[in-house]
Amino acid sequence: MRYDSLLDSLGGTPLVGLPRLSPSPTVRLWAKLEDRNPTGSVKDRIAAYMVAAAEKDGRLLPGATILEPTSGNTGISLAMVAKLRGYQLICVMPENTSAERRELLEAFGATIVFSPAAGGSNEAVRVAKEMAAQHPEWVMLYQYGNEANARAHYETTGPELLADLPEITHFVAGLGTTGTLMGTGRYLREHVPGVQIVAAEPRYGELVYGLRNLSEGFVPELYDENVLTTRFSVSSADALRRTRELLHVEGLLAGISSGCVLHAGLAMAAKAENAGERADIALLIADGGWKYLSTGAYGGTLAEAEARLEGQLWA
Amino acid sequence: MAIEVRIPTILRSYTGGEKSVEGSGSTLGELFADLEGRYDGLRERLIDDDGLRRFVNVYLNDEDVRFLGGLGAPVSDGDTVTVLPAVAGGAR
Numbered sequence: 001m002r003y004d005s006l007l008d009s010l011g012g013t014p015l016v017g018l019p020r021l022s023p024s025p026t027v028r029l030w031a032k033l034e035d036r037n038p039t040g041s042v043k044d045r046i047a048a049y050m051v052a053a054a055e056k057d058g059r060l061l062p063g064a065t066i067l068e069p070t071s072g073n074t075g076i077s078l079a080m081v082a083k084l085r086g087y088q089l090i091c092v093m094p095e096n097t098s099a100e101r102r103e104l105l106e107a108f109g110a111t112i113v114f115s116p117a118a119g120g121s122n123e124a125v126r127v128a129k130e131m132a133a134q135h136p137e138w139v140m141l142y143q144y145g146n147e148a149n150a151r152a153h154y155e156t157t158g159p160e161l162l163a164d165l166p167e168i169t170h171f172v173a174g175l176g177t178t179g180t181l182m183g184t185g186r187y188l189r190e191h192v193p194g195v196q197i198v199a200a201e202p203r204y205g206e207l208v209y210g211l212r213n214l215s216e217g218f219v220p221e222l223y224d225e226n227v228l229t230t231r232f233s234v235s236s237a238d239a240l241r242r243t244r245e246l247l248h249v250e251g252l253l254a255g256i257s258s259g260c261v262l263h264a265g266l267a268m269a270a271k272a273e274n275a276g277e278r279a280d281i282a283l284l285i286a287d288g289g290w291k292y293l294s295t296g297a298y299g300g301t302l303a304e305a306e307a308r309l310e311g312q313l314w315a
Numbered sequence: 316m317a318i319e320v321r322i323p324t325i326l327r328s329y330t331g332g333e334k335s336v337e338g339s340g341s342t343l344g345e346l347f348a349d350l351e352g353r354y355d356g357l358r359e360r361l362i363d364d365d366g367l368r369r370f371v372n373v374y375l376n377d378e379d380v381r382f383l384g385g386l387g388a389p390v391s392d393g394d395t396v397t398v399l400p401a402v403a404g405g406a407r
Contacts, residue, residue, distance in 0.1 A: 122402050201379075209323055209400055214360060217370025217401035231379035233372075233397065 006038050007084060010048055011156045013037065015164040015282065020249045021262070026278040027269050029262075030165060031252065032157075035288035039073075039080045041255075042157075042286045046179055047077035049152035050141040051085060060139055062086055067138045069093070069128035071121060072101040073287060074143050074177075079108030090138070092128040094120050100291035120204070122218045143177045145221030153183025161282055162191055169272070172265040173284035174257040175199040175231065178223040180284055185227040199231040200264035202239060202257065205310055232264040237306055239263060240297055243289070244305070247298060253289040256297060256309075261285070318346055318390055321397040329357040343375065344386035346396065361398065362386070370401040 003009040013036045018029040034042035054060040065088040068078055075091035082089040089110040093101070096117035105112055113131070115124040125144065132140040143149050161168060161184065171188055173180045178199075185197035225231075236256075243259025246252045265283045272279035289298060296308035316339040322330050330336050336354065340346035351358040361371050366385055373380045374397045380388045390396065 120402060199379075203397075203399070204402075206324055209325070209402060214325060214368065214370055214400050219369065219401050225381060228382065230382050233374045233377045233379065233399070235377075 010044050018250050023269050023273050027272050028280050030282045031285045033285050039076050041073040043073040043077040045152040046149040047081045049148040050146050051081050053148035065138045067132055067140045069124040071097045075105050079110040092124045094124055099294045149179035150183035150222050153180050154187045158184040158187025167280045168282055169279045170196040170268050170281040172198040172261050174261055175201040178220045182222050182227050196229045198264055199228050200260045201233050202260050203233045203235050234260040234263045236309055254285050255287040255289055255292055258285045316392045319395045323399055329354045343388045343390055346390055372399045372401055
């Protein structure tokens with residue numbers, strides 16, 4: 001395959017079967033490998049789309065500074081796009097994310113502003129919004145509310161899935177900005193009657209939820225619950241267990257959100273099996289496991305790995 | 316009949332510091348009404364006139380109840396209900 005540049009190679013990612021994890025020949029799991037993108041994650045799609053949209057409507061001018069609350073993949077993707085398109089990038093992220101993320105962002109030339117660990121990404125969003133208000137010349141693309149985020153998936157991820165798996169019955173992805181599920185979900189629901197759109201939401205330790213006032217909560221502006229048909233909350237213990245299963249059983253070194261997605265996918269597979277129905281369940285593998293190695297998730301025993309993951313933002 | 320209800324840190328002042336309480340009922344709404352009898356003021360933090368409060372997420376055996384019938388979701392003995400504040404979560 002040949003492309004004119006790195007950005008042109010974006011998307012068109014492989015869909016691979018998971019025959020060992022699939023319950024039966026008629027209830028099958030499939031993995032869409034989003035680590036096969038330029039910087040190794042699904043976020044390359046939205047970074048390219050959000051920047052292109054902002055350039056198109058004149059918000060982004062040559063040499064401008066982009067500001068974004070991101071604890072990793074979006075920042076890395078934006079850093080790559082910013083470098084190629086000539087922008088500066090400032091990322092606001094919680095201080096308790098993995099070392100590789102920080103190193104990667106800095107390697108790509110991004111500047112990082114750390115927000116307190118307690119309160120996780122809510123706090124990073126709040127801090128970024130404050131900074132944006134103080135610096136109106138900076139451009140905050142704001143992945144949590146930017147329609148180009150969901151549109152990237154509506155126009156690329158969804159059609160790719162349908163082309164590779166016309167018999168799809170379920171789409172399972174992590175719920176973060178909600179862009180993947182909103183965009184891909186809308187597309188699939190328009191084209192596949194009865195398709196299930198399943199969200200796998202990470203459930204963290206108490207530190208992340210802390211003493212947050214219930215009226216100060218956060219629901220991404222992109223989120224429309226009508227696009228989903230099911231939403232699962234997945235503990236870090238389950239996500240971790242499933243991530244290790246992906247590696248040990250299928251040889252797939254995936255990030256921890258993928259374990260979260262597999263857990264939800266297996267729950268849907270079990271429901272289909274019990275109902276005697278066939279299923280073709282596509283799982284969104286958002287990234288590879290490489291930048292999570294320092295979390296200790298993949299080595300030792302499961303119990304040891306769980307202990308090491310406590311308090312970290314693992315997905 | 317016992318349904319375990321996990322309480323987030325922010326609401327434990329209503330449960331005397333307990334992170335997990337038990338209740339009964341055949342629907343989520345009944346369960347919350349049952350808890351209100353013993354934990355005064357708890358229900359109002361979870362529910363307003365339109366139903367579940369916007370920034371409160373409730374899961375029944377790890378599934379978001381908004382997709383299971385909301386306050387009308389059937390609950391049974393041995394179920395686990397988890398209450399969590401809506402957060403931006405982790406790494407994106």
